[in-house]
Amino acid sequence: MAQLIDYHAILPELILSGTIMLVLVVDVFLPARRKWFAMPLSLLGVVASLVAVLTLLGSHRTAFGGMFVVDNFAILFKIFFLTVAIVVLSISLRYFREGGFYQGEYYFLLLTSFLGCLLMPSSRDLLMLFIALELVSAPGFLMVAFRKGDPRSNEAGLKFFLIGVLSTAVMLYGMSLVYGLTGATRLTVIAERLAIVSGGRLTLAYAAILFVVAGFAFKVSAVPFQFWAPDTYEGAPVPVAAFLGAASSAAGFAGLLQLMFVAFLHQASFWAPIFAAVSIATMTVGNLLALQQRQLVRLLAYSGIAQAGYILLPFALVGKDAATDQRAFSAAVAYILIYAVMNLGAFSVAIAVSRRSPGLLFRDFAGLGKTAPLLAIGMATFMASLAGVPPTGGFWAKIIIFNAAINRGGIGPVLAVVMLVNSVMSIYYYFAVPRMMFFETPEDTSPLRSPALVTAVVAAASLAVLAAFVWPDWFARAPQFSTLVGR
Amino acid sequence: MSGWDRSAITIATFLPVAGAIVIAAMPREKDRLIRWLGVLFTGAALVVSIAIAIAFDYGGRGGLQFEVDTSWISAIGARYHVGIDGISLPLYVLTFLLSFLCAVYTVRYVPEPGRTKAFLGLMLLLETGMAGTFIAFDLLLFFVFWELVLVPMYFLIGIWGSANREYAAIKFFLYTVFGSVFMLLGFLGMYFRSDVSAAPGFQHSFDIVALQHFGAAGGFTHGFQVVVFGAIALGFAVKVPMWPFHTWLPDAHTEAPTIGSVLLAGVMLKMGTYGFIRVALPILPYGAHKYAPWIGLLAAIAIVYAALACLAQKDLKRLIAFSSVGHMGFVMLGIATLTQIGINAAIFGMVAHGVITGMLFFCVGSIYDRYHTRQIAEIGGGMMQNVPKLASIFAYVAIASLGLPGLAGFWGEVMALLAAFSPASGLNVALFRGFMVAGGVGTILTAGYFLWMLQRVNLGVLPDRWKEHHISDILAVEWVAWMPLLVGIVLLGVYPKLVFGTTSEAVHGLLSALGLGS
Incomplete structure (x- = not known):
């Protein structure tokens, strides 16, 4: 290793960090009615960062002595997160401009969260994972409570914060146990050393794994760490809820994938059944409670819980053989990607509708087919996709998981039936x-007049969802770029 | 192979989608233009499908024609494999014919609340889904087309239906999806147990033809066949619908707009029975043998039950809907015998039912349009005096539906009963003869309820309340939309070879692959 820091490898993060500083500073000098300039500035930074990621395509680089790795898995997720960032920024502009919020601070916090997202898929070290996860979460606590005048938003922030901090504490404890057992924080080294642990220490290792998983289970709102989700989503500003649903949970899954498929792979016979149970519980609880919702954002929160259950299912398939692991991994990644698109689309429509009826009850959507046909068709597409009905990409996302589950044999078909x-x-x-x-x-x-940027996002997301149905190959194959498993 | 051979069915199948896109791009105000575009695109698709039927090689040993087999989703080994054989062809052409006639009908009638653009767009989407199901020879492709019909039909019922439409729409949707997810599981199971490669680099295959060879050679274990046949049969049975999975049908039919009912009864129900013949029987022959008596039993129950239910109906459309359950019972009985005659009868029955019941729903739609009620008691009789032409056509079609010899309804039923007299070897003969008797009773009851319906609606004295209303008789557009069906009913009745000539080779090939070709 010639140099300690490979600046090209961390260029996207550097650009984003620079943008974050810039936004914070520039905001101070902007007059009140021009505060929204922070948004185009942020957008510029995100796009620049995306360009930097694209220059990394196909390369395999490491930095900080292997703590930070840029490989196909990381690049795939970075592109994904930055695209989500562009979308969230686009749908935020009018909402925050018209709502009388602190705009500069919001964009600062949002970008900081996305910085954490960018770090996450590159983190191959417990410490890095922890930093990335906290970088995603901590600004989130503040953003959720951004509607300061509304007690529900305060409640949302507090709930999110308390449960978040609790699960972080548990996770840190688990990480410290892992370090104590293996003397390492690097994921690959942990995997090697955990493989030879036995006896009472093995029991301890199992406990440590559970503790670490708990931190991520909170992030992805898996049962029994899902309680925060509905209240938090409902209380938060809608773009923030969109961020939580698409980027924040995806970051959690990205971290979880690395942990389970790299560090703890040898213990799969222990944790796979637990994931099976958690997956079943999560999807069932989410769906049953979603049935009773009458408010769109709460519905999307519960649906997010249910969808998290689907994404957790492939984890339960791990440990049979390398081919199955690979298939499970691909299925989970494919689902995360397509889920984010349809979820963001749905939130974008919600933002457009919230301009007229901020309550976002179901009845506020009555007749949208007449008053805003484009939004309504988009929304119908996203809902069909979330439900997994053709002609939408969500259909293939589910098929790929079924495919992996049934092929696994054993518990797989049972899980497929439950799903x-x-x-x-x-x-x-x-x-x-x-x-x-x-x-x-x-x-x-x-x-119903919808902001141009929001309409554009809705149109683009619906086209993406429909295109994913016609050419499933491109996203069914994308996860196979992964260099994480199957080595 | 010429370019035409390679592209013909793809063109016919996807022309309606192209039409839907064109219509979606039209401004809403151009209402008339949109309606004629609907006619144009369904008409063009019909012409292509007829050209396929003309170019079809009827002597060709039952193999696939117009076949295309190219890579589609390489990641999971699904292929775009389409083709057409004697079993598909009649249903394929029927799909385009009925869709075209519906488009013609729409030139005059767009149900409340209007919105022609969306209405025709969804109908065209539906057409592609239905047509695609009959030509797909890859299980995943089959499933995609199968599911593709759900969303358009959901909206057709939910937006343009009558009073209780929302309930009917979601019930239809959930029922069908519930069945089809088990079907999907069965498909995936077959894929992973199959040991054939249709694409390079894959050990397994979704290819229906490859799976048929694999299944006929005894590739699937008996236990596996019993489980998987059960799963996929559930999916098909909901669609048919077989008793006791039929309860979505009367609601969906009653609430749907006229053309929704026509397409639902005329084509969509056949997707289920077609699935049995195309997928379930040939790939899982042992499972078919094990389940045949049960399918026969449910079919026999359906025939009698539906006839009794019809006798109790007060709503004209609901009555026709229940009669569909009975007719599909005959089709399923034919399939359950696993014989050459039975399956030929089943396919004939599907086509005949499509033509006749499609036409019946057209009639009921037009009656409702004039009387604004479907209640038999409120119509109160006397249609023969009031609208003689409409009443005569209604009577003619109803009589065809009850199976009068010389009309289309006859052959499918009588041959299904005939097949039940001597089912395939290995099936319990006494049991199937019992089903035959039940079916025979059903035909009598069917004649009973249809004649009674005609007596209450057509005959008698015109009630006073209709005398001051001006009720017009059949309009030109109705003549145009109906004539092909009216002619078809006679044609199929006097010249059944029209269908049998197409199907028998293919059915023979299918059964001989199962070792039942005697």
């Missing part, structure tokens, strides 16, 4: 939204 039943159940509540939009007549028949 199938859950998917059917979910159709009922997902279709409640299109039903409102197309079957009911609106109270206010004047056309």
Whole structure:
């Protein structure tokens, strides 16, 4: 290793960090009515960072003595996170400009969170993982409580914070145990050393794994760490909820993938059944509670819990053979990617509708097919995709998981059946939204005007969801770029 | 192979989607233009499908024609494998015919609340889904087309349906999805147990033809066949619908707009029975043998139950809907016998039911359009005096539906019963003869309820309340939309070879692969 720091490898993060500083400083000098300039500035930084990531395509670099790795897995997720960042910034502009929020601070916090997201898939070390995870979460606590005048937003922030801190503490304790057992923080080294642990120390290792997983389970809102999600989503500003649903949970999964498929792979026979149980519980709880929702953001929160259950399912398939692991890994990644697209789309429509009816109850969507046909068609596409109904990308995302599960044999087909039943159940509540939009007549028949950026996001996301159905190859294959497993 | 041979069915299948896109791009105000575009695109697709039927080699030993087999989703080994054989062809052409006639009908009638653009767009999408199901020879492709019909039909019922439409729409959707997810599991199971390679680099295959060879050679274990046949049969049975999975059908049919009912009864139900013949029987022959008596039993129950239910109906459309359950019972009985005659009868029954019941729903739609009620008691009889032409056509189609010899409804039913007299070897003969008797009773009851319906609606004295209303008889657009079906009913009745000539080779090939080709 010629140099300690490979600056090219960390260039995207450097650019984003620079942007963060810049946004904070520039905000001070902007007059109140120009505060929104922070958004184009942030956007510029994110795009520059994305360009920097693209220059890294296909390379394999390490920095900081192997703590930080840029490989295909990392690049895939970085591109994904930066694209999500562009979307979240786009749908934030009007919302924060019109709502009378502190705009500079918001963009500062948002970008900081995304910096954590960028670090996450590159972190091959417990310490880095912890830093990345906290970098994602800590600004999130503040952003959730950004609607300061609304007690629900304060409650949301507090809940998110308390449960977040608790799970972080547990996770740190687990990490310290892992370090104590193996004397290492590097994931690959941990894997080697844990493989030869036995006896009472093995029991301790199992406990440590559970503790570490708990931290990430909070992030992805898996049962029993899901309680914060509905209240937090509902109380938070809608773009922040979109961020939590798409980027924050994806970051959690990215970290979880590295931990389980690299560091703890040899203990799969221990944790895979636990993931099976957690997956079943998460999807079932999410779906059952979602059935009773009458408010869109809460619905999306519960649906997010259910979807997290689906994404956790492939983890339960690990440990049979390398081919199965590879398939499970690909399935999880594919689902994370497509899920984020449809979820962001749904939140974007919610933002557009919230301009007229901030409550976002189901009945506020009545007749959207008439007042805003494009938004309504987009929303119907996202809901069908979340439910896994053709002609949408969500259909293939589910098929790929079924495929991996049934191929696994043993417990796999059982999990597939549970997921199938859950998917059917979910159709009922997902279709409640299109039903409102197309079957009911609106109270206010004047056309709903949607901000241009939001409309563009909705159109792009619907096209992406439909395109993913027609050419499933491109996203079914993307995860195979992964260099993480199957070595 | 010429370019035409390679692209014909792809063109026909996806023309409606192209039409939907074109219509979506039209401004909403151009209402008339949109309607004629619907006619144009369904018409063009129909022409292509007829050209395929003309170019089809009827002597060709039942193999696939117009076949295309190219890579599709390389990551999981699914292929775009489409083709057409004697079993697919009649149903394929029927799909395009009925869709075209529906588009013609739409030139005059767009149900409340209007929105022609969305209505036709969804109908065209539906057409592609239905047509694609009949030509797909890759299980995943088959499944995609199968599921593709759900969303358009959901909206057709939910937006343009009558009073209780939302309930009917979601019930239809959930029922069908529930069945089809188990079907999907079965498909995936077959994939992983199959030891054939249709694509380089894959040990398994979704290819229906490859799986048929594999299944016929005894590739799947008996236990596996019993489980998987159960799973996929559930998916197909909901769609058919077989008793006791039929409860979504009366609601969906009653609430759907006229063309929704026509396409639902005319084509969509056949997707289920087609699935049995195309996928379940040939790939899982042992499972088919094990389940055949049960399928036969459910079919026999369906025939009798539906006839009894029809006798109790007060709503004209609901009555026709229940009669569909009975007719599909005959189709399933034919399939359950696992014989050459039975399966030929089943395919004939599907086509005949598509033509007849499609036409019946057109009639009921037009009656409702004039009377604004579907209640038999409120119509109160006298249609023969009031609208003689419409009433005569209604009577003609109803009589065809009850299976009068010389009309289309006859052959499918009588041959299904005939097949039940001597089912395939290995099946319990006495049991199937019992089913035959039940079916025979069903035909009598069917005649009973149809004649009674005609008596209550057509005959009698016109009630006073209709006398001051001006009720018009059949319009030109209705003549155009209906004539092909009216002619087809006679044609199929007097010249059944139209269908049998197409199917028998393919059915023979299918059964001989199972070792049942005697």
